[in-house]
Amino acid sequence: MKAEILTIGDEILIGQITNTNSVWIARQLNMAGIRVIHMASVADDKEAIITAFENAQKRADLVLITGGLGPTKDDITKKIFADYFKSPLIINAEVLNDVTRFFTKRNREISEINKKQALVPEGCTVIRNLNGTAPGMWMKKDKTIFISMPGVPYEMKAMVTDFILPKIKSENTLPHIYHKTVLTQGIGESTLSEIIEKWEDNLASKNIKLAYLPQPGIVRLRLSIYGTDEQKIKKAVEEEIQTLIPLIEKYVYGFENYGEETVTLEQTVSELLRKNNKTIALAESCTGGYISSLFTAIPGASEIFKGCIVPYTNKAKHELLKVDENLFTTVGSVSKECVEQLAQNVLKIFDSDYAIAVSGIAGPGGATAEKPVGLVWIAVAKKEKVYSAQFLFGENRQRNIVMTANAALNQLRKCILKTLH
């Protein structure tokens, strides 16, 4: 099955927003064994959209379209979509119901403009939108399926995951594909590739593809294979992973299984805490609340997360977190002594089982002769013990914050698993 992804919107062509929908859709289709052969972006312009539809129909079995479905006048996709299939737009009762409920729930009155969201081409399969007001629309022309979706990422993603892929899989025989991703923290891409070079050279003969997917502080290694025998391809990948693990064991913090969403370090750690019935508190200086925001973004966070203090000044470190004032004039706040006190004291303040404390120079300002931008101290405490370590990241502030968070989360993971020394 060959697919094309078409994104519609002036904002893409003038370079105002980065097209992240296409890459996300491409990844989902690939994992389902569907080949993406073309991606295109066109403006909110009738002729351009119709030409794009015609070209897509020539080469693809499946065309996934996003954008241009809003209630405002600049959004013209739906009208053109209906014209292309020579189907008049009619009110769909179910969609009208959904749209009405969407507004009622928010104590807002539904306007005439919003009622128009319930118009869909006659004969189309409606894809319900539980996160917004524009429905998805599934139509077939000759042998090609065209699916129009809103451009708002989370509305589109829910449609792809909950409706479109299940329907396509149930109606087509797709080749088997198997992925597994090994998650590593604390080692760079090039060092990693040197360590596993021989193992990697051996993969081609087994038809396994390896991809390095780097993020700040993290490298994900994805092994993928296509084939007809589901059990056989799965076994081939799992065997290679067993050979790989011993080479890089101390960096591995988890796996992503086929079809699963990316597992973040904060999810891994939160799950560990939950399973052990333990809680966490944080004292974040250079990360300024970022690590806490990662924990609390996860549903059910209150079961494991007790709280955080961001003491951005020395005064706050002393008054709120009882850090010995003399430290600031001797070793400074970016020091082993300071983070260890922060971790031990925030643990007591929130009466948690574990605590994380970080203090560092995120940059671009704040460096001294001895302490460059990127220098960070991280401490992890439990009731009976505190561990700390120094890290030297890079020069970019935002990247240093993310790298500090990932390093701290992995230190906590090891602490819970009793592999931190």
Added chain:
Amino acid sequence: MKAEILTIGDEILIGQITNTNSVWIARQLNMAGIRVIHMASVADDKEAIITAFENAQKRADLVLITGGLGPTKDDITKKIFADYFKSPLIINAEVLNDVTRFFTKRNREISEINKKQALVPEGCTVIRNLNGTAPGMWMKKDKTIFISMPGVPYEMKAMVTDFILPKIKSENTLPHIYHKTVLTQGIGESTLSEIIEKWEDNLASKNIKLAYLPQPGIVRLRLSIYGTDEQKIKKAVEEEIQTLIPLIEKYVYGFENYGEETVTLEQTVSELLRKNNKTIALAESCTGGYISSLFTAIPGASEIFKGCIVPYTNKAKHELLKVDENLFTTVGSVSKECVEQLAQNVLKIFDSDYAIAVSGIAGPGGATAEKPVGLVWIAVAKKEKVYSAQFLFGENRQRNIVMTANAALNQLRKCILKTLH
């Protein structure tokens, strides 16, 4: 002048990398007054590339191509590029010189494979690559200019900035373009469009295009215009903005000027604090440190940000932030009384000039009969006064957190500007 951007590479179509080259090129072309009418991405596949060339030639005066110029076997763009123009590949002495020097400088020997980087189609204008080994190639077919560049972002960017745009500008009379974006918070896209409907209807007669760019809690309204008289088009947009502002004044928090990066609410508020020499502290319950992470992601945050407490339990709200314990059993922690006490007390604790406090039900759990998921109380305090307001957002946890942050930041902005009542 109409342009098309074509990116070549399997890694884009399998969703392995996000295509950031296209958005960057689009922005540069737009600012130069060149209209981008189409973007496409195709695999490293001969037929797909040729078809893309042919289609681009039909609609564009300028085709900017990136990717597929590496020395390895999977990179086939150059061969196809030469075939398309029926030009044989010949060694270019200047490029060979550049490539040789590239390796000598790095103390590496040049291989036969790398020498092939000096092959270019006969008759092409070479674009030197001072950051890598693959040269850019400029060819003309009928009236369309085709430019092939490497996919490595910084190699490509140097070519566009240093050679391609200056050459195009010197050889063509380009129209002027002007954009301005009005930034709003606290009003949905559809309500906004109803309020400004009449004003919007009037824009077409002035050749101004309007785009709605929604994010959680925020809608950016972009006005754009093309024309020959630079002063006149600028004046036309600025006049329309003067007419627009009174209609939506209480939602507007700023502007993005032509050619500038997006201005976030946290940047706007941080700048206001800095300008007034004021500081901020936060008590974040349902946002769990997210608002603080926004403030502290900005370089120089320590000048305006004093700290934050995330009291995720009632115990912490009482012990750390002195919230009256009786509240929890009477009105609950998601209440006017609670956020007002949080804001007033965190202001005192950190001795800041302003404070933000938020408490709400981010979901999916935690709702009660009276308090649904999405209900959030926000308070903003200064020394002499505290303001609070209740908000009802949606059902998605991550979105509720972002919407709460944007609403809180805008409340603070209004408080500083003395327009909050």
